[in-house]
Amino acid sequence: MAVAVVVGTAMTVMVTWEKPFLPFGPLLAVYTIADLSPTWKRLAAIPGIVAAVGVSLVLPGENDETFRLVGTAFVAAYALGTSVRASRSRAAELAERARRREQEHIAAAAEERTRIARDMHDIVTHSVGLMVVQAEAGPVVLRSDPDKAEAVFEAIADTGRGALAELRGALAALRTPGEGGGPAWGHAGERLRESLFQPRLANLPALLERSGLEVASMTVGTPRPITESVEAAVYRIVQEALTNVRKHAGMRAVRLTLTWRESLTVEIADDGRGPGEGGGYGLAGMRERAAACGGTLRVGAGPNGGFVVKAEFPLG
Numbered sequence: 001m002a003v004a005v006v007v008g009t010a011m012t013v014m015v016t017w018e019k020p021f022l023p024f025g026p027l028l029a030v031y032t033i034a035d036l037s038p039t040w041k042r043l044a045a046i047p048g049i050v051a052a053v054g055v056s057l058v059l060p061g062e063n064d065e066t067f068r069l070v071g072t073a074f075v076a077a078y079a080l081g082t083s084v085r086a087s088r089s090r091a092a093e094l095a096e097r098a099r100r101r102e103q104e105h106i107a108a109a110a111e112e113r114t115r116i117a118r119d120m121h122d123i124v125t126h127s128v129g130l131m132v133v134q135a136e137a138g139p140v141v142l143r144s145d146p147d148k149a150e151a152v153f154e155a156i157a158d159t160g161r162g163a164l165a166e167l168r169g170a171l172a173a174l175r176t177p178g179e180g181g182g183p184a185w186g187h188a189g190e191r192l193r194e195s196l197f198q199p200r201l202a203n204l205p206a207l208l209e210r211s212g213l214e215v216a217s218m219t220v221g222t223p224r225p226i227t228e229s230v231e232a233a234v235y236r237i238v239q240e241a242l243t244n245v246r247k248h249a250g251m252r253a254v255r256l257t258l259t260w261r262e263s264l265t266v267e268i269a270d271d272g273r274g275p276g277e278g279g280g281y282g283l284a285g286m287r288e289r290a291a292a293c294g295g296t297l298r299v300g301a302g303p304n305g306g307f308v309v310k311a312e313f314p315l316g
Contacts, residue, residue, distance in 0.1 A: 027077045034081025118285040120167070122236050125282065126243045127163035131156050133212045133246060159210070198228065199235030204256075207235065211242045214253045221260030230313050233289040234258075234266050237297070240282045241268035241309040263295075264313045271306045286311070 033041060134156045142149040199207075201223075208215040238256060245254055245268075259265040283299060286309065290297040295313035302308040 027073055030074055031077040031081040034078045035085045036081075114288070118236070118288060121282065121285055122239055122243075123163055123166045126239050127159050127166075129243050129246055130210060130212060131159050131163075134159065137212075155210070198232060199239075200228070200231045201226075201234060201258075203235060204238060207239060207242070208256065211246070211254075213242060213245060215242070215256055216254070217256045217258075219258045219260070223258075223260055224264075224315055226264065226313070226315065227293070230264070230293045230295075233293050233295070233313070234264070234311070236289055237266060237286045237309065237311050238268060240286050244282060244307075244309075245270045245272065260315075263315055266311045266313075268309045269302050269306055271302075271304075273306075 134152055138149060138152045138156070141152050204217070208217060242254065253271045255267075255269045257265075257267045257269075259267070286299075287297045290311045290313070293313055295311055297309070297311045299307070299309050
Protein backbone atom coordinates (compact mmCIF):
# COMPACT_ATOMS: atom_id res chain seq x y z
CA MET A 1 0.00 0.00 0.00
CA ALA A 2 2.79 2.44 0.90
CA VAL A 3 4.63 1.70 -2.35
CA ALA A 4 1.43 2.17 -4.39
CA VAL A 5 0.77 5.55 -2.78
CA VAL A 6 4.32 6.77 -3.37
CA VAL A 7 4.44 5.53 -6.96
CA GLY A 8 0.99 6.92 -7.81
CA THR A 9 1.80 10.32 -6.34
CA ALA A 10 5.15 10.50 -8.11
CA MET A 11 3.65 9.58 -11.48
CA THR A 12 0.92 12.21 -11.10
CA VAL A 13 3.47 14.90 -10.28
CA MET A 14 5.75 13.96 -13.15
CA VAL A 15 2.94 13.85 -15.70
CA THR A 16 1.56 17.18 -14.50
CA TRP A 17 4.92 18.95 -14.47
CA GLU A 18 6.38 17.05 -17.44
CA LYS A 19 9.14 15.52 -15.37
CA PRO A 20 11.03 12.39 -16.42
CA PHE A 21 9.64 9.09 -15.20
CA LEU A 22 11.42 7.48 -12.28
CA PRO A 23 12.86 3.93 -12.37
CA PHE A 24 10.06 2.39 -10.34
CA GLY A 25 11.45 -1.13 -10.52
CA PRO A 26 14.74 -0.19 -8.83
CA LEU A 27 12.86 2.02 -6.37
CA LEU A 28 10.66 -0.91 -5.37
CA ALA A 29 13.77 -3.05 -4.98
CA VAL A 30 15.38 -0.44 -2.71
CA TYR A 31 12.21 -0.23 -0.61
CA THR A 32 12.07 -4.02 -0.30
CA ILE A 33 15.73 -4.23 0.71
CA ALA A 34 15.28 -1.57 3.38
CA ASP A 35 12.11 -3.21 4.68
CA LEU A 36 12.79 -6.94 4.57
CA SER A 37 16.53 -7.58 4.30
CA PRO A 38 18.87 -8.25 7.24
CA THR A 39 21.18 -5.50 8.44
CA TRP A 40 24.26 -6.59 6.50
CA LYS A 41 22.34 -6.63 3.21
CA ARG A 42 20.88 -3.19 3.85
CA LEU A 43 24.33 -1.75 4.58
CA ALA A 44 25.81 -3.46 1.54
CA ALA A 45 23.06 -2.04 -0.69
CA ILE A 46 23.74 1.60 0.20
CA PRO A 47 26.98 1.95 -1.87
CA GLY A 48 25.23 0.31 -4.81
CA ILE A 49 22.35 2.74 -4.61
CA VAL A 50 24.71 5.72 -4.46
CA ALA A 51 26.65 4.39 -7.45
CA ALA A 52 23.47 3.84 -9.47
CA VAL A 53 22.30 7.38 -8.82
CA GLY A 54 25.74 8.73 -9.72
CA VAL A 55 25.63 6.96 -13.07
CA SER A 56 22.64 9.11 -14.02
CA LEU A 57 24.97 12.11 -14.17
CA VAL A 58 27.08 10.68 -16.97
CA LEU A 59 24.29 9.22 -19.10
CA PRO A 60 23.49 11.15 -22.31
CA GLY A 61 20.57 13.50 -21.95
CA GLU A 62 20.59 13.56 -18.17
CA ASN A 63 21.02 16.74 -16.13
CA ASP A 64 21.18 18.00 -12.58
CA GLU A 65 17.41 18.09 -12.27
CA THR A 66 17.17 14.41 -13.17
CA PHE A 67 19.92 13.61 -10.68
CA ARG A 68 18.12 15.45 -7.89
CA LEU A 69 14.80 13.83 -8.73
CA VAL A 70 16.19 10.29 -8.95
CA GLY A 71 18.39 10.73 -5.87
CA THR A 72 15.50 12.06 -3.81
CA ALA A 73 13.28 9.18 -4.94
CA PHE A 74 15.86 6.54 -3.95
CA VAL A 75 16.44 8.17 -0.55
CA ALA A 76 12.68 8.36 0.03
CA ALA A 77 12.20 4.70 -0.94
CA TYR A 78 14.97 3.59 1.42
CA ALA A 79 13.69 5.78 4.27
CA LEU A 80 10.13 4.52 3.78
CA GLY A 81 11.26 0.89 3.88
CA THR A 82 13.33 1.52 7.00
CA SER A 83 10.37 3.22 8.70
CA VAL A 84 8.00 0.36 7.92
CA ARG A 85 10.59 -2.13 9.14
CA ALA A 86 11.02 -0.20 12.42
CA SER A 87 7.25 -0.04 12.95
CA ARG A 88 6.90 -3.76 12.40
CA SER A 89 9.82 -4.51 14.74
CA ARG A 90 8.29 -2.30 17.41
CA ALA A 91 4.94 -4.08 17.09
CA ALA A 92 6.67 -7.46 17.33
CA GLU A 93 8.60 -6.30 20.40
CA LEU A 94 5.41 -5.14 22.11
CA ALA A 95 3.73 -8.45 21.30
CA GLU A 96 6.70 -10.36 22.73
CA ARG A 97 6.62 -8.29 25.91
CA ALA A 98 2.92 -8.99 26.30
CA ARG A 99 3.55 -12.71 25.78
CA ARG A 100 6.32 -12.71 28.38
CA ARG A 101 4.12 -10.86 30.88
CA GLU A 102 1.36 -13.40 30.34
CA GLN A 103 3.79 -16.26 30.88
CA GLU A 104 5.10 -14.59 34.05
CA HIS A 105 1.54 -14.21 35.35
CA ILE A 106 0.80 -17.86 34.60
CA ALA A 107 4.00 -18.97 36.33
CA ALA A 108 3.27 -16.73 39.32
CA ALA A 109 -0.24 -18.13 39.59
CA ALA A 110 1.09 -21.69 39.48
CA GLU A 111 3.66 -20.87 42.16
CA GLU A 112 1.01 -19.31 44.39
CA ARG A 113 -1.30 -22.30 43.92
CA THR A 114 1.52 -24.60 44.98
CA ARG A 115 2.31 -22.48 48.00
CA ILE A 116 -1.33 -22.25 49.05
CA ALA A 117 -1.66 -26.03 48.63
CA ARG A 118 1.30 -26.50 50.97
CA ASP A 119 -0.22 -24.15 53.54
CA MET A 120 -3.62 -25.81 53.28
CA HIS A 121 -1.99 -29.20 53.80
CA ASP A 122 -0.07 -27.97 56.83
CA ILE A 123 -3.10 -26.28 58.35
CA VAL A 124 -5.42 -29.23 57.91
CA THR A 125 -3.08 -32.09 58.80
CA HIS A 126 -1.50 -30.37 61.80
CA SER A 127 -4.61 -28.81 63.29
CA VAL A 128 -6.96 -31.72 62.66
CA GLY A 129 -4.34 -34.21 63.83
CA LEU A 130 -3.83 -32.24 67.02
CA MET A 131 -7.57 -32.01 67.59
CA VAL A 132 -7.86 -35.79 67.21
CA VAL A 133 -5.13 -36.35 69.80
CA GLN A 134 -6.75 -33.90 72.20
CA ALA A 135 -10.21 -35.37 71.64
CA GLU A 136 -8.94 -38.89 72.31
CA ALA A 137 -7.36 -37.69 75.54
CA GLY A 138 -10.50 -35.83 76.60
CA PRO A 139 -12.54 -38.78 77.92
CA VAL A 140 -9.52 -40.14 79.78
CA VAL A 141 -8.89 -36.81 81.47
CA LEU A 142 -12.59 -36.41 82.17
CA ARG A 143 -12.65 -39.69 84.11
CA SER A 144 -9.33 -39.25 85.90
CA ASP A 145 -9.26 -35.50 86.52
CA PRO A 146 -12.54 -33.72 85.74
CA ASP A 147 -11.04 -30.36 86.67
CA LYS A 148 -8.53 -30.59 83.81
CA ALA A 149 -11.08 -31.80 81.27
CA GLU A 150 -12.32 -28.27 80.65
CA ALA A 151 -8.80 -27.19 79.66
CA VAL A 152 -8.52 -30.11 77.22
CA PHE A 153 -11.77 -29.25 75.46
CA GLU A 154 -10.86 -25.57 75.42
CA ALA A 155 -7.58 -26.51 73.72
CA ILE A 156 -9.56 -28.39 71.07
CA ALA A 157 -11.73 -25.33 70.51
CA ASP A 158 -8.69 -23.04 70.29
CA THR A 159 -7.04 -25.33 67.74
CA GLY A 160 -10.22 -25.44 65.67
CA ARG A 161 -10.66 -21.68 65.75
CA GLY A 162 -7.07 -21.13 64.66
CA ALA A 163 -7.43 -23.61 61.80
CA LEU A 164 -10.67 -21.97 60.63
CA ALA A 165 -9.05 -18.53 60.64
CA GLU A 166 -6.13 -19.75 58.53
CA LEU A 167 -8.42 -21.63 56.14
CA ARG A 168 -10.58 -18.54 55.66
CA GLY A 169 -7.46 -16.55 54.83
CA ALA A 170 -6.30 -19.13 52.30
CA LEU A 171 -9.73 -19.31 50.65
CA ALA A 172 -9.95 -15.50 50.51
CA ALA A 173 -6.62 -15.42 48.67
CA LEU A 174 -8.08 -17.71 46.01
CA ARG A 175 -10.91 -15.35 45.08
CA THR A 176 -10.99 -13.78 41.61
CA PRO A 177 -12.47 -10.39 40.62
CA GLY A 178 -15.81 -12.08 39.87
CA GLU A 179 -16.02 -13.60 43.33
CA GLY A 180 -16.64 -10.85 45.81
CA GLY A 181 -14.46 -8.25 44.11
CA GLY A 182 -11.15 -9.67 45.25
CA PRO A 183 -8.01 -8.95 43.22
CA ALA A 184 -6.69 -11.33 40.62
CA TRP A 185 -3.99 -14.00 40.93
CA GLY A 186 -1.19 -11.52 40.32
CA HIS A 187 -1.71 -10.21 43.88
CA ALA A 188 -2.42 -13.58 45.48
CA GLY A 189 0.94 -13.72 47.21
CA GLU A 190 0.43 -10.30 48.82
CA ARG A 191 -3.09 -11.17 49.93
CA LEU A 192 -1.93 -14.53 51.26
CA ARG A 193 0.76 -12.90 53.38
CA GLU A 194 -1.76 -10.41 54.73
CA SER A 195 -4.53 -12.92 55.48
CA LEU A 196 -2.66 -15.95 56.82
CA PHE A 197 -0.86 -16.33 60.11
CA GLN A 198 2.78 -15.63 59.36
CA PRO A 199 4.88 -17.93 61.56
CA ARG A 200 8.19 -16.80 63.03
CA LEU A 201 10.88 -18.52 65.07
CA ALA A 202 9.40 -16.81 68.12
CA ASN A 203 6.24 -18.90 67.59
CA LEU A 204 8.09 -22.22 67.87
CA PRO A 205 7.76 -22.58 71.68
CA ALA A 206 3.96 -22.28 71.45
CA LEU A 207 3.93 -24.81 68.60
CA LEU A 208 5.95 -27.29 70.65
CA GLU A 209 3.71 -26.79 73.67
CA ARG A 210 0.55 -27.45 71.65
CA SER A 211 1.97 -30.51 69.88
CA GLY A 212 1.04 -32.99 72.60
CA LEU A 213 4.55 -34.46 72.37
CA GLU A 214 7.52 -34.46 74.70
CA VAL A 215 9.82 -32.12 72.80
CA ALA A 216 13.32 -31.25 73.98
CA SER A 217 14.41 -28.03 72.27
CA MET A 218 18.02 -26.87 72.03
CA THR A 219 19.82 -24.01 70.28
CA VAL A 220 23.51 -24.26 69.33
CA GLY A 221 25.45 -21.14 68.38
CA THR A 222 24.34 -17.53 68.26
CA PRO A 223 21.06 -16.78 66.45
CA ARG A 224 21.39 -14.36 63.56
CA PRO A 225 18.82 -12.29 61.65
CA ILE A 226 17.13 -14.26 58.87
CA THR A 227 14.46 -13.42 56.34
CA GLU A 228 10.76 -13.82 57.03
CA SER A 229 10.53 -16.51 54.36
CA VAL A 230 13.20 -18.61 56.09
CA GLU A 231 11.49 -18.16 59.46
CA ALA A 232 8.18 -19.30 57.97
CA ALA A 233 9.85 -22.28 56.26
CA VAL A 234 11.51 -23.38 59.51
CA TYR A 235 8.22 -23.13 61.40
CA ARG A 236 6.24 -25.07 58.79
CA ILE A 237 8.91 -27.78 58.51
CA VAL A 238 8.94 -28.26 62.29
CA GLN A 239 5.14 -28.26 62.29
CA GLU A 240 4.94 -30.93 59.59
CA ALA A 241 7.65 -33.03 61.25
CA LEU A 242 5.74 -33.01 64.55
CA THR A 243 2.55 -33.96 62.73
CA ASN A 244 4.35 -36.93 61.17
CA VAL A 245 5.69 -37.98 64.58
CA ARG A 246 2.16 -38.10 65.99
CA LYS A 247 0.87 -40.01 62.97
CA HIS A 248 3.66 -42.50 62.32
CA ALA A 249 6.39 -42.67 64.94
CA GLY A 250 4.54 -44.56 67.68
CA MET A 251 6.54 -42.62 70.29
CA ARG A 252 6.22 -39.18 71.84
CA ALA A 253 9.81 -38.15 72.59
CA VAL A 254 11.18 -35.63 70.09
CA ARG A 255 14.36 -33.56 69.94
CA LEU A 256 14.47 -30.23 68.10
CA THR A 257 17.90 -28.68 67.51
CA LEU A 258 18.61 -25.34 65.84
CA THR A 259 22.30 -24.95 64.97
CA TRP A 260 23.60 -21.52 63.95
CA ARG A 261 26.90 -21.56 62.08
CA GLU A 262 27.64 -20.67 58.44
CA SER A 263 24.12 -21.95 57.86
CA LEU A 264 21.04 -22.58 59.97
CA THR A 265 20.45 -26.30 60.50
CA VAL A 266 17.10 -27.46 61.84
CA GLU A 267 16.93 -31.07 63.02
CA ILE A 268 13.85 -32.87 64.30
CA ALA A 269 14.56 -36.39 65.58
CA ASP A 270 12.22 -38.87 67.27
CA ASP A 271 12.69 -42.24 68.94
CA GLY A 272 9.89 -44.00 67.10
CA ARG A 273 9.70 -46.82 64.60
CA GLY A 274 11.83 -45.16 61.96
CA PRO A 275 11.09 -44.49 58.28
CA GLY A 276 7.86 -45.82 56.87
CA GLU A 277 6.86 -46.54 53.30
CA GLY A 278 6.12 -43.77 50.84
CA GLY A 279 6.58 -40.05 51.08
CA GLY A 280 3.29 -38.22 50.69
CA TYR A 281 2.58 -34.53 50.34
CA GLY A 282 4.07 -33.62 53.71
CA LEU A 283 7.66 -34.53 52.88
CA ALA A 284 7.33 -33.07 49.39
CA GLY A 285 6.02 -29.83 50.89
CA MET A 286 8.95 -29.65 53.33
CA ARG A 287 11.43 -30.11 50.49
CA GLU A 288 9.71 -27.41 48.44
CA ARG A 289 9.76 -24.97 51.37
CA ALA A 290 13.47 -25.53 51.96
CA ALA A 291 14.31 -25.26 48.25
CA ALA A 292 12.30 -22.03 47.90
CA CYS A 293 14.68 -20.42 50.42
CA GLY A 294 17.83 -21.84 48.83
CA GLY A 295 18.07 -24.62 51.40
CA THR A 296 18.05 -28.40 51.42
CA LEU A 297 16.14 -31.06 53.32
CA ARG A 298 17.17 -34.61 54.16
CA VAL A 299 15.08 -37.27 55.89
CA GLY A 300 15.85 -40.80 56.99
CA ALA A 301 16.59 -43.15 59.85
CA GLY A 302 18.47 -41.80 62.85
CA PRO A 303 21.80 -43.30 64.01
CA ASN A 304 20.08 -44.86 67.04
CA GLY A 305 16.75 -45.57 65.39
CA GLY A 306 13.76 -43.34 64.95
CA PHE A 307 13.34 -40.81 62.17
CA VAL A 308 15.30 -37.62 61.48
CA VAL A 309 14.31 -34.55 59.46
CA LYS A 310 17.20 -32.16 58.80
CA ALA A 311 16.81 -28.86 56.94
CA GLU A 312 19.70 -26.53 56.19
CA PHE A 313 19.40 -22.89 55.14
CA PRO A 314 22.32 -20.69 54.00
CA LEU A 315 22.98 -17.53 56.00
CA GLY A 316 24.31 -14.27 54.65
